[in-house]
Amino acid sequence: MIKAEELTIKKTGELLRARAFSARELAEAFLKKIELENKKINAYIEVFDDCIKDADRADRAIAEGGGDALTGIPLAIKDAILIKDRRCSAASRMLEQYRATYDAHVISRLRGAHAVFIGRTNMDEFAMGASTENSAFGPVKNPHDISRVPGGSSGGSAAAVAANLALGALGSDTGGSIRQPASFCGVVGLKPTYGAVSRRGLIAMASSLDQIGPIAKNVDDVEIFFNAIRSKDPEDSTSLEYRPNSVPAGRRTIIGVPRDFLKGVDADVLAHFEQTLKKLSENGYEIKDIAIPHIASSLSVYYILMPAEASANLARFDGIRYGLSVQGGDIFSTYKNTRAHGFGREVQRRILLGTYVLSAGYYDAYYNKANAVRGLIKSEFEKAFEEADIIATPTAPTPAFKIGEIKDPVSMYLADIFTVPVNLVGIPAISVPSGTVSREDSSLPLGFQAMAPHFGEERLFEVGRSVEKIR
């Protein structure tokens, strides 16, 4: 009897190689569990029943002695990452019927490792949202309390892992879309260094910010998963050779805390964060206050640059080449009808906002100014990392909120306040569960966010494992 809730990627890999069970038995157990339990949380948009064939290939690789860390591991894939010949919709009506014509680079890497793709996960439409309520296929529910959101936009991926309906999941993170749902669902999520993981085959939102990354149950699993997907890809010109950047040996790791930035955080979240810092200081870390003077402007900068880039990236959906097409009397009506029917509310809002900040007369005041402030924040982070090895904040200012609770867009955008600076600067960050807080009758997870300089993922895994030990 396979018990999904007791398994991790690392442990399952060992059990598969020791022939305790086969990859086929494992895949069948997950498919059965998904069939019984997915309806309750709506984490998957589609389940790949034929993944048994992938599992059989994994079993053959293991039989031939060729299995590695992800061989036979059932993984869920965010519905924004292309798997050749499978549907990939970005949770949008626009791409509801679209079938991918090629594999994303990360998918090719995982296929090479004989991982098993068990299904595609629900998300906010085109990754625009912090609650997964913007999906065209219904909201995802938080496995810890189904009246609450799982976070977003990779809410389906985080919920699938938290509910033991996959051992790991791929997400994408433009402003917090891996870390914030990981925090809300009590799992570990990594936003890698910009360029560490190829984005070829990720449906683009904002190209100077987008990054694919792993979600799993613990830091060890996230590390295994990250090492399997990171690589320079000649077909993504933003991808880079990996140059590890760890803390010099022989001294304590210094964690910097931008305390001025933490005002306005939920009182329980803040108290819990301080407690985690205290325990880290008792366990060999040095905690230090640091200043990043313009960090509080990150959200404004983000909500100018991201919609600007999204409005350009989403111009490709025209009803001519692929996706939905709603014919009109002439070609312009076809464009306008297609985009009115295909895009949901939040997507239309961001396209119009992006069009506004890029339009003549506003370009300098918004887009150029935001880029200049982004440069300033980046240089302030570089300075902060001369004083600290890690920078820490809570992942989100609150625990998971109720479905339907936040109605106006600006309040929703504030859910990303601690996660967006990382994307603006291009550095890596991890969210690790650090405990829980009670709300009504529920015990809700909280996340501890650690940020590191470019290519400092090893630092994040080290501090992440410490957080796991002390919680």
Place this chain on the structure above:
Amino acid sequence: MITRKEIDHLAELARIDVSEKDRDSLTDDLESILAYVSEINTLHIGEKTGSPIERHLNVMRPDGEPHVPGLFSEDILREAPETEEGYFKVQKILP
């Protein structure tokens, strides 16, 4: 202040047919988002901090052997709403 007329203009530029009903609420939404992000216009920052984008270099792929013509055409055209003889079919553009 953003006006309903401006929303109409943006919708035209963005090629989205926004309905009357949505126009009003989108106007309010954009108004409140712009009020929030306009905070950056109060920041006085030094001259030296240029766009991080400008400090980046373009990465070009060297020209090499092209793939066989038509190798991907069938897969790509399979997804098109309308095709004819191996091409995307487009409504006429000039009146």
